[in-house]
Amino acid sequence: MNRHQRRLKQNRRQERIDRADKFEAANLAVNLMLVIPCYVLREQFGFGNKRMEKYITEFHRLYQAVVKDKVKISTLADSVEHDTGIRIADDGEIWNVRK
Numbered sequence: 896m897n898r899h900q901r902r903l904k905q906n907r908r909q910e911r912i913d914r915a916d917k918f919e920a921a922n923l924a925v926n927l928m929l930v931i932p933c934y935v936l937r938e939q940f941g942f943g944n945k946r947m948e949k950y951i952t953e954f955h956r957l958y959q960a961v962v963k964d965k966v967k968i969s970t971l972a973d974s975v976e977h978d979t980g981i982r983i984a985d986d987g988e989i990w991n992v993r994k
Contacts, residue, residue: 933947936950957971
């Protein structure tokens with residue numbers, strides 16, 4: 896194996912490691928964004944097993960739709976704003992536009 900081949904092999908290996916790290920970080924973020932709302936729904940609003948299961952199922956359905964580009968986050972945010980008056984900006988800032 897010459898120097899060029901070793902360098903290519905090393906680059907491919909590093910790309911695999913980077914891809915795995917990104918996937919792991921994305922999974923952690925999704926899990927955090929699922930567990931925290933579930934905790935709040937249970938503790939503050941008394942969600943039980945059935946409603947929690949419905950929430951988790953819907954969360955995963957919407958998550959898969961967003962990942963597969965079937966729906967945009969901005970579309971979901973616009974729907975929330977239209978129905979509730981709560982605006983969720985791209986930077987995460989939230990405010991009530993009806994007050």
